[in-house]
Amino acid sequence: MSNRLKSIEHEIIKCMKCGNCQAVCPLYKETRAENAVARGKVQLAAAVLSGKLDYTAELAHRFDLCLTCMACVSNCPCGVRVDRVVLEARAALAEKRGLSFPHRVAAAGLARPALMQKGMKAAGIAQSFFFKRGERGMIPRFPVGLDLKRVLPVLAKKDLKEQLPEKNAVENPVMRVALFAGCVTNYVYPGVGLALVEVLNRHGVEVVLPKQQHCCGAPLLIHGIKDTAKEMAVSHVHMFDAAGVDAVVTVCGTCGEAFRHHYPEFLSGQAKDAGKALSLAGRTYDIAEFLTDVVPLDHTLLGPLDTHFTYHEPCHVGRGLGAAGKAEKLLKAIPRATYSPMQDPGGCCGGAGSFSFEHYKLASQVLDRKLRDISGTDAGVVVTGCGSCRIQLNDGLAQREMPQRVLHTVEMLAHSITGAREEGNCNGRQ
Amino acid sequence: MLQKEIINELVKIIGKENVITGREDLLCYSYDATPDVPDPLPDVVVTPSNTGQVSQLVKIARRFKVPLYPRGSGTNLSGGTVPLKGGIVLSLLKMADIVEVDAENLTATTQPGVIIQDLNNAVAPHGLLYPPDPGTVATATMGGSVAECSGGLRGLKYGVTKHYVMGLEVVLADGQVARFGGKTVKNVTALDMVKLFTGSEGTLGIITEIIVRLIPAPESRKTMFAAFNDLSDAGNAVISIVKNKVIPATLEIMDQVTIKTVENFSKIGLPTDARAILLIEVDGIPEVVEREADTVLEVIKNNNGKVQMARDDKERDGLWAARRTALPALAQVKPTTVLEDATVPRSKITEMLLALEEIARKYNLQIGTFGHAGDGNLHPTILTDERDKEEMERVHAAVKEIFEKALALGGTLSGEHGIGMAKSGFLEWELGAGGVGVLHKIKNALDPEGILNPGKMGFNGGTGHE
Numbered sequence: 001m002s003n004r005l006k007s008i009e010h011e012i013i014k015c016m017k018c019g020n021c022q023a024v025c026p027l028y029k030e031t032r033a034e035n036a037v038a039r040g041k042v043q044l045a046a047a048v049l050s051g052k053l054d055y056t057a058e059l060a061h062r063f064d065l066c067l068t069c070m071a072c073v074s075n076c077p078c079g080v081r082v083d084r085v086v087l088e089a090r091a092a093l094a095e096k097r098g099l100s101f102p103h104r105v106a107a108a109g110l111a112r113p114a115l116m117q118k119g120m121k122a123a124g125i126a127q128s129f130f131f132k133r134g135e136r137g138m139i140p141r142f143p144v145g146l147d148l149k150r151v152l153p154v155l156a157k158k159d160l161k162e163q164l165p166e167k168n169a170v171e172n173p174v175m176r177v178a179l180f181a182g183c184v185t186n187y188v189y190p191g192v193g194l195a196l197v198e199v200l201n202r203h204g205v206e207v208v209l210p211k212q213q214h215c216c217g218a219p220l221l222i223h224g225i226k227d228t229a230k231e232m233a234v235s236h237v238h239m240f241d242a243a244g245v246d247a248v249v250t251v252c253g254t255c256g257e258a259f260r261h262h263y264p265e266f267l268s269g270q271a272k273d274a275g276k277a278l279s280l281a282g283r284t285y286d287i288a289e290f291l292t293d294v295v296p297l298d299h300t301l302l303g304p305l306d307t308h309f310t311y312h313e314p315c316h317v318g319r320g321l322g323a324a325g326k327a328e329k330l331l332k333a334i335p336r337a338t339y340s341p342m343q344d345p346g347g348c349c350g351g352a353g354s355f356s357f358e359h360y361k362l363a364s365q366v367l368d369r370k371l372r373d374i375s376g377t378d379a380g381v382v383v384t385g386c387g388s389c390r391i392q393l394n395d396g397l398a399q400r401e402m403p404q405r406v407l408h409t410v411e412m413l414a415h416s417i418t419g420a421r422e423e424g425n426c427n428g429r430q
Numbered sequence: 431m432l433q434k435e436i437i438n439e440l441v442k443i444i445g446k447e448n449v450i451t452g453r454e455d456l457l458c459y460s461y462d463a464t465p466d467v468p469d470p471l472p473d474v475v476v477t478p479s480n481t482g483q484v485s486q487l488v489k490i491a492r493r494f495k496v497p498l499y500p501r502g503s504g505t506n507l508s509g510g511t512v513p514l515k516g517g518i519v520l521s522l523l524k525m526a527d528i529v530e531v532d533a534e535n536l537t538a539t540t541q542p543g544v545i546i547q548d549l550n551n552a553v554a555p556h557g558l559l560y561p562p563d564p565g566t567v568a569t570a571t572m573g574g575s576v577a578e579c580s581g582g583l584r585g586l587k588y589g590v591t592k593h594y595v596m597g598l599e600v601v602l603a604d605g606q607v608a609r610f611g612g613k614t615v616k617n618v619t620a621l622d623m624v625k626l627f628t629g630s631e632g633t634l635g636i637i638t639e640i641i642v643r644l645i646p647a648p649e650s651r652k653t654m655f656a657a658f659n660d661l662s663d664a665g666n667a668v669i670s671i672v673k674n675k676v677i678p679a680t681l682e683i684m685d686q687v688t689i690k691t692v693e694n695f696s697k698i699g700l701p702t703d704a705r706a707i708l709l710i711e712v713d714g715i716p717e718v719v720e721r722e723a724d725t726v727l728e729v730i731k732n733n734n735g736k737v738q739m740a741r742d743d744k745e746r747d748g749l750w751a752a753r754r755t756a757l758p759a760l761a762q763v764k765p766t767t768v769l770e771d772a773t774v775p776r777s778k779i780t781e782m783l784l785a786l787e788e789i790a791r792k793y794n795l796q797i798g799t800f801g802h803a804g805d806g807n808l809h810p811t812i813l814t815d816e817r818d819k820e821e822m823e824r825v826h827a828a829v830k831e832i833f834e835k836a837l838a839l840g841g842t843l844s845g846e847h848g849i850g851m852a853k854s855g856f857l858e859w860e861l862g863a864g865g866v867g868v869l870h871k872i873k874n875a876l877d878p879e880g881i882l883n884p885g886k887m888g889f890n891g892g893t894g895h896e
Contacts, residue, residue: 013765013816017463019505023547023568032523032543034458034504047457058454077758078767 004092005049014078015042021072026348030365035062038072038082045089055096063089069315069348094224107225110215153188160190164209168197173206178245182255184387192251195414203295210239216258230266241276248284252386253316259284287410288327302416304336310379313346314386327409334416340377351392367396385409432473436494443486450475459519462504462511472513477521481638489605497884500632502574505566508850510631514885522573528552536644537613542573559647561588573637579629581846586804587679592628597641603877632883634876648713652723653746656735657704664706665780667733668803676722680711681804688798695759709753756800764813772836773807773845785835786810793828807845854888
């Protein structure tokens, strides 16, 4: 019996098997298979605990099939933290069965920031060899282990950490914050980081970008590689604690969750670090939360934007950080911009980090619902608050030849504040 | 494990991708939403796409004398879809088309795998409604709810599923396809086989198409919330509302244990000193709704209730939140939630509520009761822990006594959840030996080999956990 699963037995036995999770699970909607839905997964974990099931490859595949979108968690009458059950089961399976080769490589890469930096540089050069530039991004030239049709974003020529100084100061700052950029923002969408500095500086907030920061560790945690994720937590907790800032701001819900939820959990047993982790967790905010609850968006800074937009709520911003609706409220303040809400703004887009790479077909089916929702709004711009969602949405829009472009919340606000035209400086169409 | 020969035959009909045999996947079809019942693995799960395939699959089950269990979303609360004796689980989730919405005849025709809420979404643009609304309306299938004859929150005014089923296509145990009923409002041809198969819990045939009656959606509604310091005042108010010729769509009750638990859980400002709360909603034509709401207010006042009326949709949602939170709040207190379905004539509601309090004391159990007071359908909810063997024995004894009491008051074993495994042992208490004998004769005539959903409703050796 695994101690890992035993440690969350209290979550597993809470499940009363009512099946309410069926109504909201994006994967169940596509497959209508009981093993795809939260109830099935919790019962599988229960079966392992009771010795009815072993740690088989098939079991690992069943637990792979989860977007960790947490829709089940927020709809569960018994409050079962299904995400925790899935993550512990993955960790237990990784321990018992080892990792697949691609996961081992990715884990090794993410865990070594310097190597990752070099790797991403090399990838930036290699990208033009393996991929051709399409209208909306990069399309594979050869079968490189990805679906041939898949449209990927262009890797930035200069990543965010190369573009921004460590300290982005203002006169008489009202506050000092550290930006945790995350991999996608750093390597793929550095414009998001630039926009954040622009917006926060205009609000009198100094932004520090600790240069040694690296992957938050969540992708490893999600694949069951908990020990390495923990090492990354330690490194970030020390680094951001030493930055001596009033708050940590993130531009990705998953990174935000790492600081707010995972780091304190990882370090809870280590007296000295636990306090630091908790203290950081208490002052970590997604940018939408920060501009709502900490330094409220100054409406007098906002200039008009003739844009018709809709908003896609990333799972880990809305449900993960509990910040549902906050970005929408900020965006609605932009003069002349027309907002058409989706029917289900918080419905998962199917991106889920690497899920869409590993299960492209299923992820695309989930994405189709989102694209129908988007086209139902007639909006020309889709705003969201997560780089992974953005990659997924961009691919879908390109595949279905839909004209909408995708922006991050903070980019949209930056456009409004700086008066930049939409096709302007903020890393527009990618 | 089933013989390879049988699996091969199944694959021939519906293809390999629709025949599930992996142990990990089979495990996910070993349970439904019922607590405290066995959960044996089936040998195989099949997912047919049409009636023809269902018929062929049934013929194989019959040829090899293998048990076969039809299944929808598996949200039922009587153990009705548990594959008690191994064999084939037949999932109808891939037959999920709404065949027709006929607004002129006020009917809809659906395949069994359609989710109830999806049907309601499809008929709403026509200004129509399919009234049965079990708590699992967003997940339960039409086939499952017809097979279990589910009820819901609108039972008092609108009845249960059987009041809306007009026609059925059924695959019988020998693989033959039979159709009964149809779209006509009047249909008195021969025996009422539509009623027989509705609520048959998969023991007589497999429902493959359903024609249901729709009603015009009510134009307006009013919602009220009343707190009582005395249980009999609440009970008298329930009786008195109906006596005054008002039939609310919803007339829900929550007892003190439930009120306290809900308040503790969600802090919505419920009066925790109240002995009972009623949630009442009247619906229909605006003028009538006004008049009925006034009558209800008057009745509550005369029975010493403190009332709050929702002025708009937002306030209505607020009032409903308390009722919707009842089960979740109770469920979070202890790991295992045994939700019972005791139902008594409306006039006996107070007596039953008092009896439930007494039973909780006698067996030293935490029981929260909420439910559909207007139709006498109560859900005493026992909060326990399956792993505590000693307490579970007290739970079983309490459940037994709850049913004894309900039947003694002229009630029934099930208002809306069905008999399944969980209550088959008590069936004779309600129907007597003669009544149970009739059930067995019908079962033997339609399924002589006993392959359809064995172990349920007392057929083929199922006696529940009594």
